[in-house]
Amino acid sequence: MARKFVAALVGWLALVQFCYGVEVRGIRHWDAPDHIRLVLDVSSNVKPKVFGLRNPDRLVVDLPRGKLKAPLPRFEDSSFLYRMRSGRPHPGMLRLVLDLKSQVRPKVFTLPPNTHYGHRLVIDLYPAGARQAATPLVRKAKPPKRPTLRKVTVAIDAGHGGEDPGAIGRRGTREKDVVLAIAKKLARLINATSGMQAVLIRKGDYYIPLRRRIELARKAKADLFISIHADSYKNPRASGAGVYILSERGASSEAARWLAARENASDLVGGVSLDDKDEVLAKVLLDLSLTGTREYSQRLAREVLQELQRIGRIHHHGVQQAGFVVLKSPDIPSILVETAFISNPAEEKRLRSAKYQWHWAKAIHQGVVDYFKRHAPPGTLLAAERRHVITRGETLSEIAQNYGVSVERLMSYNALTRTRVQA
Numbered sequence: 001m002a003r004k005f006v007a008a009l010v011g012w013l014a015l016v017q018f019c020y021g022v023e024v025r026g027i028r029h030w031d032a033p034d035h036i037r038l039v040l041d042v043s044s045n046v047k048p049k050v051f052g053l054r055n056p057d058r059l060v061v062d063l064p065r066g067k068l069k070a071p072l073p074r075f076e077d078s079s080f081l082y083r084m085r086s087g088r089p090h091p092g093m094l095r096l097v098l099d100l101k102s103q104v105r106p107k108v109f110t111l112p113p114n115t116h117y118g119h120r121l122v123i124d125l126y127p128a129g130a131r132q133a134a135t136p137l138v139r140k141a142k143p144p145k146r147p148t149l150r151k152v153t154v155a156i157d158a159g160h161g162g163e164d165p166g167a168i169g170r171r172g173t174r175e176k177d178v179v180l181a182i183a184k185k186l187a188r189l190i191n192a193t194s195g196m197q198a199v200l201i202r203k204g205d206y207y208i209p210l211r212r213r214i215e216l217a218r219k220a221k222a223d224l225f226i227s228i229h230a231d232s233y234k235n236p237r238a239s240g241a242g243v244y245i246l247s248e249r250g251a252s253s254e255a256a257r258w259l260a261a262r263e264n265a266s267d268l269v270g271g272v273s274l275d276d277k278d279e280v281l282a283k284v285l286l287d288l289s290l291t292g293t294r295e296y297s298q299r300l301a302r303e304v305l306q307e308l309q310r311i312g313r314i315h316h317h318g319v320q321q322a323g324f325v326v327l328k329s330p331d332i333p334s335i336l337v338e339t340a341f342i343s344n345p346a347e348e349k350r351l352r353s354a355k356y357q358w359h360w361a362k363a364i365h366q367g368v369v370d371y372f373k374r375h376a377p378p379g380t381l382l383a384a385e386r387r388h389v390i391t392r393g394e395t396l397s398e399i400a401q402n403y404g405v406s407v408e409r410l411m412s413y414n415a416l417t418r419t420r421v422q423a
Contacts, residue, residue, distance in 0.1 A: 021065035022046045024094070027073050027084075030162040030206035036080045037207060038098075039163050040121040041070070048121060050108050057100040061108075061123065066094030080104060080125050103128035116165060149381045151197045152372060154190050155222035157326060158183035158200070159229040162207030167232035169348035175230045176205065178351040182339060183228050185361035193369065195381035210325040217332055223377055224300060225334040226364065227326045230342040230351055231315070239344045240315030241308045241360075244336040245297040246328060247321035296333035296375060304335060304367030311359050315341070337364060 026041035042063075049062040068086050075081040082099040089095050107124040111117075158180040160166035166175025180202065187198035199220040201213050208216070217225045231242065301319040308314060315338070327334045339360045340347040350356040376382035390399070396416075400407045 022063055022067070022094075024063070024066060024068050024070055024096075026070045028163070029073055029075070029078075031078055031080075031204075032162075032206040032208065033203070035124055035126045036078060037162055038123040038125075040123070041117065042119045042121055045110060045112075045119055046121055048108065050106060050123075052103075052106070057103050059098040059100060059104065059106055059123075059125070061096040061098070062089070063094040063096070065092050068094055068096075098123075098125075100125075105129070111163075116168070117163075120163070122163070149384050150379060151195055152223045152377060152380050152382055153197055153199055153220055154368060155199045155201055155217035155220055155225045155332070156183045156187055156190075157213050157217070157225065157227040158202045159227055159326075160207070161202050161205055164207050167230060167342045169342040169351070170236075170345055171348055171352075173342060173348050173352055175232075175342055178342070178357070179228045179230055179339070180205070181354070182357045182360050185358055186226075186228070186364055189361055189365040190368065193365070196368075196372075211328075213326050214329045214332075217329060222332050223380075224368065224371075225326070225329055225332045226304075226368075227324070227334070227336040228364075229336060229338050230340055231338040232343040233341060234343075236343055236345060238315065238341050239347055240313035241305075241340060242315045242320055242338040243301045243305045243308070244320045244322045244324060244327065244338070245301050246294060246334065247323050248294070249323060293329070293331060293333055297327070297335055299375065300333050300367070300371045301335045303370045304337060304364055307363040307367040307370075308337075308360075311363050312340075 021044065023043040024040050025043060027038065028041075029036060029038045046063055046066070049064075051060050052058065053060060072084045072086060075083060078101075080101055082101060085097045085099065087095050087097070104125040105128045107126065109122050111120040111122060113119055158176070160176035160179070162176075164176065166179070168174055183200060183202075187200050190196045190198040199217070199222060201216050202208055213227075214225075231238070298319060305314065305319060322336075324336050327336055337360075340351055342348050342351055372382050396407055396411070
């Protein structure tokens with residue numbers, strides 16, 4: 001009798017699972033400047049049907065055999081949504097309707113379980129279509145004139161964010177929170193430094209895809225890119241900071257990636273188009289660009305590592321190399337700073353402390369200042385403070401080499417039309 005009862009119970013549970021195959025157990029959302037992300041915690045993998053409706057604009061998400069077991073969120077301050085509604089267009093179908101403020105370009109995908117969450121359905125909403133750049137008019141060339149001096153721009157990337165908490169310490173400290181706090185402090189220091197300005201890649205608790213972070217830095221015309229993280233390891237005694245640059249292998253794979261999409265690569269080699277170059281020449285041009293960027297990344301990393309050594313332990317002595325995606329900007333010197341081990345209870349405590357957050361921010365800031373003392377880009381206020389008086393017999397190539405810049409950039413800034421100089 002007991003065996004029959006168990007069999008009947010199992011059969012009943014299977015029937016329930018069939019009738020309501022997917023439960024929506026939670027709905028979270030994060031607003032970013034250029035999109036909104038909704039994450040639905042679901043009981044199992046799901047294949048939704050997604051389509052849009054007009055007049056008014058709506059996005060419909062149908063979940064076969066779905067059941068809503070979570071409250072619907074409110075979107076009072078959202079730039080994209082008015083509200084979310086639910087209903088059943090017919091038995092067995094859960095319908096979620098997003099009332100939109102304007103047309104959007106949705107991106108819908110699922111994520112498998114990880115250490116923090118179960119199955120998830122992710123809905124990213126972006127503005128529909130980007131405005132095409134106007135075709136430039138061909139104008140008569142004007143005599144070169146000295147460009148306006150500008151500040152150097154430092155892009156600061158706080159790792160993780162939104163659905164991705166990063167590493168989590170024993171006390172529940174989330175990497176995404178502490179690195180954002182450090183990033184904001186670093187930005188304040190840079191903005192308070194004459195001739196410098198900071199751009200925060202992530203300003204709040206939302207996730208930005210890794211390659212999108214690079215795009216934002218390049219859009220801001222950043223001179224440097226610094227990604228801030230906290231390390232984690234299974235051994236809780238692991239401690240110390242570290243600084244990474246892109247590995248040679250990672251640079252080679254990135255060159256191949258850009259080469260495969262030549263329309264994106266033309267501005268990586270000083271505006272020289274790769275469309276009409278054969279593959280060998282195009283690869284040489286890209287490799288030269290990447291090699292120069294890695295060299296300056298190495299110099300920046302050494303300056304920052306030296307300052308981090310002054311305030312605490314270093315996990316790896318010397319600059320480390322890895323294939324992190326955020327380091328793969330071919331034309332911006334880039335480093336990734338692991339401030340401390342959040343898996344170490346003592347360092348987790350420091351990461352939560354505003355005092356120690358300032359210590360890390362000041363160390364990174366001083367490393368940046370020291371780097372720009374030697375490698376200020378031509379055309380910037382910092383470079384203008386470094387004037388060179390030409391002596392008899394000097395060549396432009398020698399001057400460029402001494403200051404770590406290209407002859408072309410030196411000529412552009414000084415409005416020179418030929419390479420010969422006179423004392």
